[in-house]
Amino acid sequence: MSKVSEIKLAGKYIISGQIELLTGLHIGTSKDTMKIGDLDNPVIKDAFGKPYIPGSSLKGKMRSLMEYYHSLISPHNLVYSKR
Numbered sequence: 001m002s003k004v005s006e007i008k009l010a011g012k013y014i015i016s017g018q019i020e021l022l023t024g025l026h027i028g029t030s031k032d033t034m035k036i037g038d039l040d041n042p043v044i045k046d047a048f049g050k051p052y053i054p055g056s057s058l059k060g061k062m063r064s065l066m067e068y069y070h071s072l073i074s075p076h077n078l079v080y081s082k083r
Contacts, residue, residue: 019053027057 027044046052067073
């Protein structure tokens with residue numbers, strides 16, 4: 001059996017900036033029920049009704065970019081879905 005080392009948080013990076021949308025973007029939510037005339041894939045919105053990108057989506061994108069940068073993943077080893 002291998003010994004598991006303990007991971008401790010050493011600090012945080014705070015990144016600020018603006019995102020300019022150059023292509024289409026859709027981060028949707030799920031709905032439990034659907035009525036006639038409803039949207040089948042609604043967009044996530046804040047309390048003021050403005051669309052926003054959740055932090056978890058940004059975190060996932062940053063993580064995948066860092067994995068790619070450090071050669072932990074490569075484009076030819078990824079699985080793409082055909083839609």
